[in-house]
Amino acid sequence: MEYYDTTIIGAGIAGCGLAYNLRKFGYKGKILIIEKYTPGANAAYGYRNTFKKTIEEYNLPYIKKFKKLKMGEFSGIKLDVNLDFYLIDYSRICNHLIKNLEITFKREEVIFVKDRTLTTNKESYKFHYLIDASGFSFFLKKQLRMKLPEKYYIGNLKHYKIKDKKKLNYFEYHSNKKGYVEDLYLFDDNIIQGDWQITNDINFSEIKQPKYRKINEIQESTELINRSQVIAPVSPAFPMVKNDYAFLGDSFGHATPSLGEGIRPTLNASRILAKSIIRNDLKSYEKLWKNKNLDTYIRAMAPRIRLKNRFALLEIIKDYPKLISKIIKGDNPKIPTGILKKLPLRIRLNWAYHYLRLKLKYSLPQ
Ligand SMILES: Cc1cc2nc3c(=O)[nH]c(=O)nc-3n(C[C@H](O)[C@H](O)[C@H](O)COP(=O)(O)OP(=O)(O)OC[C@H]3O[C@@H](n4cnc5c(N)ncnc54)[C@H](O)[C@@H]3O)c2cc1C
Numbered sequence: 601m602e603y604y605d606t607t608i609i610g611a612g613i614a615g616c617g618l619a620y621n622l623r624k625f626g627y628k629g630k631i632l633i634i635e636k637y638t639p640g641a642n643a644a645y646g647y648r649n650t651f652k653k654t655i656e657e658y659n660l661p662y663i664k665k666f667k668k669l670k671m672g673e674f675s676g677i678k679l680d681v682n683l684d685f686y687l688i689d690y691s692r693i694c695n696h697l698i699k700n701l702e703i704t705f706k707r708e709e710v711i712f713v714k715d716r717t718l719t720t721n722k723e724s725y726k727f728h729y730l731i732d733a734s735g736f737s738f739f740l741k742k743q744l745r746m747k748l749p750e751k752y753y754i755g756n757l758k759h760y761k762i763k764d765k766k767k768l769n770y771f772e773y774h775s776n777k778k779g780y781v782e783d784l785y786l787f788d789d790n791i792i793q794g795d796w797q798i799t800n801d802i803n804f805s806e807i808k809q810p811k812y813r814k815i816n817e818i819q820e821s822t823e824l825i826n827r828s829q830v831i832a833p834v835s836p837a838f839p840m841v842k843n844d845y846a847f848l849g850d851s852f853g854h855a856t857p858s859l860g861e862g863i864r865p866t867l868n869a870s871r872i873l874a875k876s877i878i879r880n881d882l883k884s885y886e887k888l889w890k891n892k893n894l895d896t897y898i899r900a901m902a903p904r905i906r907l908k909n910r911f912a913l914l915e916i917i918k919d920y921p922k923l924i925s926k927i928i929k930g931d932n933p934k935i936p937t938g939i940l941k942k943l944p945l946r947i948r949l950n951w952a953y954h955y956l957r958l959k960l961k962y963s964l965p966q
Pocket of ligand 1: 635650735831832849850
């Protein structure tokens with residue numbers, strides 16, 4: 601039976617980013633990535649966006665740079681933000697990260713894990729550490745009957761071509777008070793439009809489209825090319841480490857609770873995990889990640905427990921574009937007291953209650 605020091609299930613951004621960072625930080629162990637399809641295969645339409653810092657840090661190839669993010673309407677609240685961000689081809693960036701790395705890649709499906717042995721549809725392998733980067737299939741969590749993330753964005757995505765070949769480039773985002781979100785990328789003659797719903801359960805019938813959607817304005821001049829149903833977990837599900845196993849990316853819930861942006865936070869977490877593996881101290885991964893990120897996640901989650909609170913917050917921050925762009929970028933800055941005081945007292949109290957509750961919940965052993 602072949603032996604690998606670190607075996608990774610899944611070659612999405614989590615698996616590829618971890619392999620990249622392990623080698624970058626000088627890891628000498630043998631690395632195996634097992635992927636049932638191809639690197640970055642799990643990407644509806646293949647397109648994602650991310651911010652400049654990540655593009656530069658990983659020298660990622662990109663398709664297009666957007667200069668303006670139109671945040672559109674949030675139940676009547678208009679937000680416009682000037683923010684550079686980049687359209688990327690998901691499978692291309694996953695392939696880019698593992699290109700020329702000294703790793704073993706096997707196109708197999710993992711079907712069972714016991715102790716330090718993993719079995720695929722073809723072979724069995726021995727490992728020292730196993731990293732579950734299997735995305736929202738939650739392969740290992742399901743096998744171990746562990747807790748899954750509690751919040752998801754579920755979406756119906758459609759890819760249209762614009763018939764008159766008019767070239768348009770922008771990104772728009774709209775939402776309403778019932779947890780519905782519509783997003784639209786327009787680039788060249790493509791439109792990728794999503795009807796999303798924030799839910800606690802993966803049930804696509806919950807997506808209730810409002811009467812007005814932005815796509816109605818442009819749909820006549822488009823041709824539908826493709827559609828699919830997609831899932832994005834947006835809340836962390838602890839623990840991050842169990843015995844010799846660790847969880848990274850969607851299988852943990854690394855995407856930001858605010859917008860479901862998963863690439864940057866997953867790459868950041870992969871850096872922390874790589875260092876813990878190199879120190880042969882897997883447990884420190886959770887501790888270090890929590891020290892650096894947990895408060896930011898909780899600050900983003902607390903006002904979102906009740907959609908009413910979220911919109912009350914949007915109403916007061918709409919006039920502070922710098923604050924909005926920091927929130928979009930996932931920084932979740934502390935909101936200055938002067939601004940917070942504009943919120944009704946009952947909302948501030950409810951928000952503070954959820955903040956403390958989550959803080960307690962995640963600081964207890966899971
Ligand atoms: C429609 C959509 C749009 C998004 N847009 C953005 C965006 O614009 N910007 C952004 O930052 N984030 C975005 N996100 C979130 C981001 O894409 C995810 O958080 C991120 O891609 C998760 O990466 P991952 O590696 O954890 O999972 P995945 O990319 O899903 O990789 C998991 C891999 O594991 C493999 N696998 C699973 N089970 C097994 C098994 N048993 N054996 C072998 N292999 C297995 C799968 O085939 C898959 O390739 C979006 C998400 C969705 C759904």
